[in-house]
Amino acid sequence: MAERATKEQTGQAPAEDIWVKCPGCREIAFRKEVERNLNVCGKCGHHFRVTVAQRLAITVDRGSWREMFAELAIGDPLGFVDSRPYPIRLEQARKQSGRNDAAVTGLAAIGERPVALGLMDFEFMGGSMGVVVGEKLARLFEHALKRRLPVVVFSASGGARMQEGALSLMQMAKVSSAIARLRDARLPYISVLCDPTTGGVAASFAMLGDLNIAEPGALIGFAGRRVIEQTTNQQLPEGFQRAEFLLAHGMLDAIVPRPQMRDTLARLLADLIARRPRALRR
Amino acid sequence: MAAKARNHKERHADPVSHRGAAQSPAAPSAIERVRLARNPARPQTLDYVNYLFKDFFEIHGDRRYGDDGAIVAGLAHLGRTPVAIVGQQRGRSTAERIRRNFGKPHPEGYRKAARVYELADRFGLPLITFIDTQGAEPGVGAEERGQAEAIAHNLEAMVRLGVPVVACVIGEGGSGGALALGVANTVLIQENACYSVITPEGCAAILWREATEENVTRAAEVLKLSAPDLLALGVVDEIVTEPEGGAHTAPEQAAHTLGNAIRRHLERLMKLAPAELRRARERKFAAMGSAFLVSRRVENGESIS
Ligand SMILES: [Zn+2]
Numbered sequence: 046m047a048e049r050a051t052k053e054q055t056g057q058a059p060a061e062d063i064w065v066k067c068p069g070c071r072e073i074a075f076r077k078e079v080e081r082n083l084n085v086c087g088k089c090g091h092h093f094r095v096t097v098a099q100r101l102a103i104t105v106d107r108g109s110w111r112e113m114f115a116e117l118a119i120g121d122p123l124g125f126v127d128s129r130p131y132p133i134r135l136e137q138a139r140k141q142s143g144r145n146d147a148a149v150t151g152l153a154a155i156g157e158r159p160v161a162l163g164l165m166d167f168e169f170m171g172g173s174m175g176v177v178v179g180e181k182l183a184r185l186f187e188h189a190l191k192r193r194l195p196v197v198v199f200s201a202s203g204g205a206r207m208q209e210g211a212l213s214l215m216q217m218a219k220v221s222s223a224i225a226r227l228r229d230a231r232l233p234y235i236s237v238l239c240d241p242t243t244g245g246v247a248a249s250f251a252m253l254g255d256l257n258i259a260e261p262g263a264l265i266g267f268a269g270r271r272v273i274e275q276t277t278n279q280q281l282p283e284g285f286q287r288a289e290f291l292l293a294h295g296m297l298d299a300i301v302p303r304p305q306m307r308d309t310l311a312r313l314l315a316d317l318i319a320r321r322p323r324a325l326r327r
Numbered sequence: 328m329a330a331k332a333r334n335h336k337e338r339h340a341d342p343v344s345h346r347g348a349a350q351s352p353a354a355p356s357a358i359e360r361v362r363l364a365r366n367p368a369r370p371q372t373l374d375y376v377n378y379l380f381k382d383f384f385e386i387h388g389d390r391r392y393g394d395d396g397a398i399v400a401g402l403a404h405l406g407r408t409p410v411a412i413v414g415q416q417r418g419r420s421t422a423e424r425i426r427r428n429f430g431k432p433h434p435e436g437y438r439k440a441a442r443v444y445e446l447a448d449r450f451g452l453p454l455i456t457f458i459d460t461q462g463a464e465p466g467v468g469a470e471e472r473g474q475a476e477a478i479a480h481n482l483e484a485m486v487r488l489g490v491p492v493v494a495c496v497i498g499e500g501g502s503g504g505a506l507a508l509g510v511a512n513t514v515l516i517q518e519n520a521c522y523s524v525i526t527p528e529g530c531a532a533i534l535w536r537e538a539t540e541e542n543v544t545r546a547a548e549v550l551k552l553s554a555p556d557l558l559a560l561g562v563v564d565e566i567v568t569e570p571e572g573g574a575h576t577a578p579e580q581a582a583h584t585l586g587n588a589i590r591r592h593l594e595r596l597m598k599l600a601p602a603e604l605r606r607a608r609e610r611k612f613a614a615m616g617s618a619f620l621v622s623r624r625v626e627n628g629e630s631i632s
Contacts, residue, residue: 115625116622116623116624116625117620117622117623118620118621118622118623119616119619119620119621120619120620120621121619122560122616122619123549123550123551123560125549126549127534127535127549128534128535143625144625145623145625175616176615176616176617176619176620177620179615179616180616180617180620183613205502205503205524205525206524207524207525207530207533207534207550209524209616210523210524210550210551210552210560211522211523211524211550211551211552211557211560211562212560212562212615212616212619213524213616214502214503214506214522214523214524215506215562215612215615215616216615216616217479217482217503217506218482218485218486218506218509218510218612218615219612219613219615221479221482221483221486221510222482222483222486222510222608222609222612222613223613224483225483225486225487226609228483244503245502245503245524247475247479248463248474248475248476248478248479248482248503249478249479249482249503250479251475251479252473252475252476252479252480253479253480253483265475266470266474266475267463267465267469267470267474267475267478267503268463268465268466268469268470268474269465272465272529273465273466273467273470276465276466277465277466277467279466279467281467282467285467285470286470294471294472294473295473296473296476
């Protein structure tokens with residue numbers, strides 16, 4: 046699940062280095078230049094992971110972001126202890142990130158279109174979904190329903206958070222239930238699947254968009270590669286569980302490169318809201 | 328499959344399924360419960376179908392790709408009430424276990440389930456599900472055919488249902504692959520069944536690098552996957568007692584007790600209107616874990632743009 050993914054995965058531009066090696070083409074690039082290019086490799090187009098702050102900066106209209114539900118935090122429902130108690134693990138992640146948990150929710154404008162926006166923070170315990178992530182997203186969908194706003198969620202998560210046990214599993218149902226209500230009200234929900242989106246997050250809200258779009262090269266799937274290899278002894282095909290693989294198998298609506306994401310979202314939001322005949326609005 | 332064996336009378340007084348009775352000192356440990364839940368002799372979905380229902384008509388296939396043996400679905404009668412049934416089936420003989428992929432459904436299994444959910448909704452049939460899986464199949468084909476999407480779709484489909492839904496966790500309830508049958512008005516769990524976000528083996532491998540017996544035992548403990556723990560967390564609604572030694576020691580008695588609990592809840596739920604049933608389900612899952620939320624100030628927020 047989530048914890049391990051953080052350690053295994055590569056592709057995060059390390060903050061301290063001046064130079065960064067691209068995992069796509071193995072070229073060494075000047076970090077500042079990669080950052081100026083929205084953290085996309087200028088040579089091969091590899092999409093480096095971005096932080097929540099970077100994502101907001103490149104996605105929403107300047108000055109439009111208003112965070113909501115930031116104060117929501119979890120206690121220790123299970124009294125979970127592995128090598129360290131869960132509260133200590135949490136406290137460390139909170140200190141590093143300056144936030145309470147692995148999802149950020151709020152209101153923003155994208156191309157002057159108001160949206161309810163959710164973003165997952167992969168750096169916070171592998172973006173794992175526990176009660177707070179589920180609750181924040183469910184509240185975001187409820188708020189969007191009340192205010193008649195479209196919803197956009199950027200996912201990046203290793204799945205459910207083990208340390209909250211079955212309660213984290215139940216968040217899949219909690220968020221899906223809120224999405225059902227939004228859908229009934231004919232309000233659009235665009236899911237953007239970023240690297241990586243796996244496990245319980247893929248198997249719930251990330252795959253439930255009216256449109257499911259992904260960043261190039263994003264790892265997307267239900268089961269982890271290691272689990273599949275170990276339990277089935279199957280040879281994994283080339284590009285397995287990458288966005289392009291899912292697109293080829295009919296599981297994604299589109300792959301949108303990061304430089305086009307903002308404009309694409311603005312355009313899709315405009316289409317899905319404006320073309321709804323007046324008679325259908327409630 | 329187990330033959331209908333109604334000939335010998337129920338010998339025991341029916342132990343009323345109880346709400347979180349205090350654990351006796353002899354209560355099995357978490358890992359002992361996991362072993363009981365996985366016991367090959369433990370009654371499975373089709374056993375309960377045989378014991379509790381009449382005139383089972385099995386519905387096959389997802390009308391998209393294939394018929395998944397890991398999920399059985401169909402129509403049946405519970406007393407005089409026509410109902411829809413969906414459950415995982417692990418299989419017992421080697422041949423059956425292979426045919427049923429050890430109860431680990433592929434996407435087509437979940438899509439078959441979804442088809443029966445929608446059928447139940449359209450014709451006002453109460454839905455009863457039996458959860459008994461280590462988890463959804465992790466494999467190349469499953470990924471290619473959209474395992475994540477299939478499960479996600481079922482979560483939303485179950486929330487929407489305007490009919491009573493009772494889910495029974497009868498063995499191992501493994502992660503999203505179990506929850507795709509679990510978004511119910513009432514979730515019953517048998518005393519020695521479990522329900523978890525990850526198997527103890529998977530958890531041990533991640534936390535302590537190795538799924539040794541000692542680590543797996545620890546993992547089962549910390550995951551709080553046993554029925555009494557799940558009841559305390561609010562994940563399940565009621566614990567259904569099992570015969571002394573586990574459901575496999577007296578399957579018919581186990582079925583009898585489970586059947587009584589199902590009927591009792593259905594009777595209550597069948598008095599509710601379709602919109603009320605959906606609303607009740609929404610409220611139930613909206614509240615999952617809320618009791619453990621706290622308010623904690625954050626300094627920076629995201630004041631970036
Ligand atoms: Zn490159």
